[in-house]
Amino acid sequence: MKKPVYLDYAATTPVDPSVANEMIKYLTPDGVFGNPASRSHALGWQAEAAVEAARKQVASLIHADPREIVWTSGATEADNLAIKGAVAGRENAHIVTSKIEHKAVLDTCKWLEHQGVDVTWLDPEPDGSISLQQVLDALRDNTVLVSLMLVNNELGTVTDVAPIGSVLRERGILFHVDAAQAAGKMPVDVTSMQVDLLALSGHKVYGPKGVGALYVRRSPDVRIEAQIHGGGHERGMRSGTLPTHQIVGMGRAFAMAQSGLEQEVQVLESLREKFLAGLEGLDGVSLNGRESGRVPGIVNLSFDGVEAESLMLGLRDLAVSSGSACASASIEPSYVLRGIGLSEEQANRALRFSFGRFSTEEEVAFASSQIVEVVGRLRSVR
The missing domain is CATH 3.90.1150.10 (Aspartate Aminotransferase, domain 1)
Structure with missing residues (x-):
């Protein structure tokens, strides 16, 4: 056929061939296949070093501190962790999002609505963008989070998030951005955009499927509640054995995206x-x-x-x-x-x-x- x-x-x-070649080194018996959380032998230390090197590569593409990168299974999990984690424990919480977000955001916000969270669903502009004024008009005294995508995955339209981030930062409202379609396709700077939480995907940037990351701002600290428990990995925000080969692949892919x-x-x-x-x-x-x-x-x-x-x-x-x-x-x-x-x-x-x-x-x-x-x-x- x-x-x-x-x-x-x-x-x-598709995974870039150089990314696949790098990943192989962390899979086989003659490679660095150890658990990054194993601190008692060299294979664990080497795996941990590889994970931290990849963390720096991902952070570099979005101009973040490596300590602000939390590994996930993909952008879907990163979106869930950001939104649910930001709202958890907040009484009378209100969220603002749009009607054309990725399903990982839409379905998460709909689920929260069933849990009693109030959600405002913004109608996009005819070109698929969301304006600052729309967000301003939707804010309330109890708004805790605004969630918008940087690049729409069906239209390619870019929403100018920096002015939105600036207003939200002044008001102490968390700003979550899904950047799965933006990374590697346009400059992304979490500092200038004044974003608090930002979701990334490996397989949209010529890396492997099954791995992603959530940027969580540290200065001042953004606190989100873990959604997966079982060991306190990733600064207590996401437990689970880290897939070294996938993380290395995502890091390599993001480094290539930045240089090219x-x-x-x-x-x-x-x-x-x-x-x-x-x-x-x-x-x-x-x-x-x-x-x-x-x-x-x-x-x-x-x-x-x-x-x-x-x-x-x-x-x-x-x-x-x-x-x-x-x-x-x-x-x-x-x-x-x-x-x-x-x-x-x-x-x-x-x-x-x-x-x-x-x-x-x-x-x-x-x-x-x-x-x-x-x-x-x-x-x-x-």
């Missing part, structure tokens, strides 16, 4: 322009999101008169998606697209195309030509 052209980097990225960020953004911008240029002769194509103020690797398009499901079936040589992988089991139209004001019909005609490090000009040109051909064919048989 012919391997399809992969244009679903927003769902996951500027060049990678330029390449992705060029690929995006080439992809869209190949569609210029096709009528009835709408961009969902916005042209500027977004990361270059995500393009969400609606095609008049063509159902996304039919289009995906026709594009059998391309690996693309109709929305977030976290909601792919649902037959409902994208809640993100509905959230920015698209009708159900418009949302059902949208596909997300996302490019990455291993995408080529030939691949995106082929993708454009296939889309033009298949859309034309589907429209002709209506």
Whole structure:
């Protein structure tokens, strides 16, 4: 079977070969396979040293102190830990978030609502961003947390979080940001953004699946309550034996992302322009999101008169998606697209195309030509 052209980097990225090679060193009997928590022998010390080196690499990408990095199983767990941990023990707590956050945030906040926490759900701007004024209007005396994503995973839209962070810092309200789609795709600086809690994922940045991290600000200390207990690892915030090989892989991936960020953004911008240029002769194509103020690797398009499901079936040589992988089991139209004001019909005609490090000009040109051909064919048989 012919391997399809992969244009679903927003769902996951392949592990960079150099990352995989580094991970192998921490798996096999002739490598450093010890438990990082074992303090009685050299293999444990070496594993711990590798974990701490990776902690520095992850911290460096977001301009944090390594002591502010808490290892998790992924961004989903990091989001859960941040939100539930910040609210735990607070009576009469109020949270502000938006209707188009990742499911890891939406479902966590919905669960908290059932526990008696009051949640304000913000409607996004038509381009998928959240404004400072929207947040200001939603704040109350009992607001303890605001949770917003930096880059929307379906649209690629960037929310300007720094002004929001500044206001929240002045008012003593915690600010949680999901940066899973931002790391490695744009500069992320937790200090200038004035973020208190920030979720990261390894597999969105050419690292392995099953590992992520939560940034927890130390100065002054942000206190969150652990959600997993059993040993007091990670400064008491997240217990469990650390997967050295996955952590090393995430660290290596983040170090590569930092050193090659500027060049990678330029390449992705060029690929995006080439992809869209190949569609210029096709009528009835709408961009969902916005042209500027977004990361270059995500393009969400609606095609008049063509159902996304039919289009995906026709594009059998391309690996693309109709929305977030976290909601792919649902037959409902994208809640993100509905959230920015698209009708159900418009949302059902949208596909997300996302490019990455291993995408080529030939691949995106082929993708454009296939889309033009298949859309034309589907429209002709209506």
